Amino acid sequence: xxxxxxxxxxxxxxxxxxxxxxxxKPFYGPRFGNPSSTHRxxxxxxxxxxxxxxxxxxxxxxxxxxxxxxxxxTEADNLAILGAWRALKAQxxxxxxxxxxxxxxxxxxxxxxxxxxxxxxxxxMTPEGTVDxxxxxxxxxxxxxxxxxxxxxxxxxxxxxxxxLAAKAKSHGALFHTDAVQAFGKVPIDAQKQQFDFLTISGxxxxxxxxIGALFIRRGVHLEPLMHGGTQDRGRRPGTENVAAAVGxxxxxxxxxxxxxxxCARLAKLRDRLEAGILAKVPDAVIxxxxxxxxxxxxxxxxxGTDSESLLMALDLRGIAASGGSACQxxxxxxxxxxxxxxxRPDVASAAVRMSLxxxxxxxxIDRVIEVFPALVAKAxxxxxxx
Amino acid sequence: MTMPRERVLVAMSGGVDSSVAAAMLVxxxxxxxxATMKLFCHGEDVPDRPCCSLDSVNDAxxxxxxxxxxxxxxxxxxxxGHDVVDNFVDEYSRGRTPIPCVRCNTFTKFRDFLKKADAIxxxxxxxxxxxxxIAGELCRGVDENKDQTYFLWGxxxxxxxxxxxxxxxxxxAQTRAxxxxxxxxxIAEKPESQEICFVPDGDYARILExxxxxxxxxxxxxPIITSSGVVVGEHNGFARYTIGQRRGxxxxxxxxxxxIAIRPQHRAVVIGTRDELLGNGLIAREVNWLIDAPRVGExxxxxxxxxxxxxxxxIVRIDGDELEIALxxxxxxxxxxxxxxxxxxxxxxxxxxxxxxxxxxxxxPVLAA
Numbered sequence: 101x102x103x104x105x106x107x108x109x110x111x112x113x114x115x116x117x118x119x120x121x122x123x124x125k126p127f128y129g130p131r132f133g134n135p136s137s138t139h140r141x142x143x144x145x146x147x148x149x150x151x152x153x154x155x156x157x158x159x160x161x162x163x164x165x166x167x168x169x170x171x172x173x174t175e176a177d178n179l180a181i182l183g184a185w186r187a188l189k190a191q192x193x194x195x196x197x198x199x200x201x202x203x204x205x206x207x208x209x210x211x212x213x214x215x216x217x218x219x220x221x222x223x224x225m226t227p228e229g230t231v232d233x234x235x236x237x238x239x240x241x242x243x244x245x246x247x248x249x250x251x252x253x254x255x256x257x258x259x260x261x262x263x264x265l266a267a268k269a270k271s272h273g274a275l276f277h278t279d280a281v282q283a284f285g286k287v288p289i290d291a292q293k294q295q296f297d298f299l300t301i302s303g304x305x306x307x308x309x310x311x312i313g314a315l316f317i318r319r320g321v322h323l324e325p326l327m328h329g330g331t332q333d334r335g336r337r338p339g340t341e342n343v344a345a346a347v348g349x350x351x352x353x354x355x356x357x358x359x360x361x362x363x364c365a366r367l368a369k370l371r372d373r374l375e376a377g378i379l380a381k382v383p384d385a386v387i388x389x390x391x392x393x394x395x396x397x398x399x400x401x402x403x404x405g406t407d408s409e410s411l412l413m414a415l416d417l418r419g420i421a422a423s424g425g426s427a428c429q430x431x432x433x434x435x436x437x438x439x440x441x442x443x444x445r446p447d448v449a450s451a452a453v454r455m456s457l458x459x460x461x462x463x464x465x466i467d468r469v470i471e472v473f474p475a476l477v478a479k480a481x482x483x484x485x486x487x
Numbered sequence: 488m489t490m491p492r493e494r495v496l497v498a499m500s501g502g503v504d505s506s507v508a509a510a511m512l513v514x515x516x517x518x519x520x521x522a523t524m525k526l527f528c529h530g531e532d533v534p535d536r537p538c539c540s541l542d543s544v545n546d547a548x549x550x551x552x553x554x555x556x557x558x559x560x561x562x563x564x565x566x567x568g569h570d571v572v573d574n575f576v577d578e579y580s581r582g583r584t585p586i587p588c589v590r591c592n593t594f595t596k597f598r599d600f601l602k603k604a605d606a607i608x609x610x611x612x613x614x615x616x617x618x619x620x621i622a623g624e625l626c627r628g629v630d631e632n633k634d635q636t637y638f639l640w641g642x643x644x645x646x647x648x649x650x651x652x653x654x655x656x657x658x659x660a661q662t663r664a665x666x667x668x669x670x671x672x673x674i675a676e677k678p679e680s681q682e683i684c685f686v687p688d689g690d691y692a693r694i695l696e697x698x699x700x701x702x703x704x705x706x707x708x709x710p711i712i713t714s715s716g717v718v719v720g721e722h723n724g725f726a727r728y729t730i731g732q733r734r735g736x737x738x739x740x741x742x743x744x745x746x747i748a749i750r751p752q753h754r755a756v757v758i759g760t761r762d763e764l765l766g767n768g769l770i771a772r773e774v775n776w777l778i779d780a781p782r783v784g785e786x787x788x789x790x791x792x793x794x795x796x797x798x799x800x801x802i803v804r805i806d807g808d809e810l811e812i813a814l815x816x817x818x819x820x821x822x823x824x825x826x827x828x829x830x831x832x833x834x835x836x837x838x839x840x841x842x843x844x845x846x847x848x849x850x851x852p853v854l855a856a
Binding site: 410416 | 520522557559561562602603605606607608
């Protein structure tokens with residue numbers, strides 16, 4: 101029916117896939133053992149964990165020992181930035197480089213490194229949302245401990261030239277991290293061919309549960325652990341492993357890689373239709389990052405003269421879930437630091453609505469948004485004009 | 488079930504009054520949407536603030552979850568900062584004593600928040616105020632102790648037709664009892680909010696210190712003088728004083744001394760006896776009428792500060808948005824920047840911001856600015 105709820109917030113989180121749920125079940129049942137135990141129960145859990153590590157590794161072109169399971173993207177990002185910074189500062193590498201459009205997990209970790217004495221360096225962005233390569237060449241030098249760059253931006257979907265810039269960073273002896281939370285399953289990732297040292301993925305963005313992620317750590321790269329305790333994961337991440345979630349992550353990652361091509365083609369088609377449909381009715385709508393290479397699942401639209409807070413509320417009450425900038429702790433919408441970094445005018449930035457497509461998105465959901473969104477926009481403008 | 492339910496947007500602070508208001512509207516069958524306004528930054532961790540803190544947002548959200556209604560947080564920080572906080576600072580630096588809750592109601596709740604209601608096609612907006620709307624007229628709440636009409640005179644008259652004030656017909660004890668009977672234990676016994684929400688610990692001078700330049704006259708030393716102009720001491724900034732205040736004044740007088748005026752042009756704080764604090768009339772500005780404007784000579788009841796007893800008065804002059812009234816009996820501490828609210832029995836006639844008091848003895852207006 102026409103008024104089925106429409107979930108357009110897959111960049112925030114995705115439903116756990118049925119296959120993933122099934123794969124995890126035994127570990128909430130008979131295979132409950134602790135993988136560090138030496139008895140049969142322990143061995144059964146250990147086998148599943150080892151296998152999950154191999155499977156996630158294969159999805160990234162990585163060896164099993166290069167996969168470190170974490171509680172999610174934020175932990176993996178922190179481990180990469182702070183772990184690398186703390187390991188390298190003794191060698192006199194004093195700078196940390198990143199972009200102003202990173203996820204807060206990166207910005208927060210970089211800020212913490214600065215608190216510990218690092219020099220923060222922010223790359224310049226083009227108005228379209230890609231890194232200005234000139235500024236990269238200037239800021240990434242032999243003083244840099246670690247450079248972190250989000251592969252696909254979570255708010256506007258723009259793709260950074262990570263393989264090319266990772267190679268450049270390497271030539272200066274700097275470690276290179278990429279937050280691939282939105283990139284996994286959307287761009288080709290191969291640790292054998294690409295020269296990043298660290299790469300973050302987060303399970304719940306592609307059909308695994310919340311609370312599981314992984315950091316790829318290239319063999320031979322040393323980092324300081326964030327937590328101290330047991331020897332799990334070679335001491336890089338002490339604490340009893342979440343076996344069920346690791347198995348879930350592995351299953352979801354495999355499915356995502358298998359379906360990548362077809363899924364991306366489907367989403368790109370739906371996204372293009374969504375954007376064209378909205379632009380046809382609201383010709384002055386601004387689609388952020390549209391001139392740059394973009395992942396197929398994110399579109400971020402500002403209609404001048406509206407505000408995202410009201411639009412999101414009105415959309416939600418009509419059963420359409422989208423999102424604004426990043427929600428702060430209180431739940432209110434804060435102006436997007438990403439759009440600000442791209443030089444988007446504040447009144448335009450405050451109108452931004454992000455819609456992110458995924459497994460739940462159908463032709464019918466796009467039809468519904470093309471019908472409802474322009475109508476809400478027209479009404480908001482009418483109300484604004486009446487003042 | 489053929490009639491579509493009418494939608495109401497409820498301003499929820501996380502306190503007992505607005506929570507019960509929302510719950511009552513749910514019971515009455517409205518399509519209720521809850522929203523908490525984020526009005527200032529929560530950067531500083533101030534736990535247990537009665538209003539607007541993160542804890543309050545969480546309480547409002549918990550109540551909405553329990554009622555099964557959607558809850559949103561609306562960021563009105565920049566508008567509130569401009570319309571309310573900036574004005575608050577400005578008034579103090581002009582030697583007046585502002586009343587930010589009035590401007591919050593006028594601009595933030597019943598204008599900006601109303602626009603959010605428009606955006607979601609909500610016919611109604613509701614709050615937890617102790618006041619009533621009867622036949623399109625604003626009336627005092629049933630609980631005389633809790634009545635909040637003193638803070639509501641400034642709203643656009645047209646908005647009355649869209650307001651629902653569910654707890655205005657209850658007294659505070661009944662409201663708490665309702666909260667318990669509806670299972671809203673999270674908030675049922677929360678303490679009252681008495682202070683200004685954006686002023687932690689009631690220390691308003693700290694807000695002024697943060698926002699005014701270090702050399703601002705309002706925070707600089709100046710003379711304490713008597714009404715006859717004799718300098719009797721020194722103060723540390725006239726913005727730290729308000730009319731009727733006794734604390735921080737020089738002692739050694741036969742009768743207690745009070746602040747009776749502030750003269751920012753001389754940075755002077757004027758003190759005098761209890762008798763000198765009395766006024767028998769006042770001039771108000773930015774006057775707003777919630778019924779058809781009264782005529783000169785009409786008799787009304789007035790309140791010149793929150794919780795002050797009602798006083799009888801006569802309208803002497805109405806001049807655009809300026810109003811002058813004469814009081815039957817003198818009233819103490821009529822304070823520029825506070826509100827005067829005019830009543831005809833239960834209903835609010837209108838109100839304005841006090842510009843100056845007409846002093847009892849001199850019968851000359853002592854201007855604040």
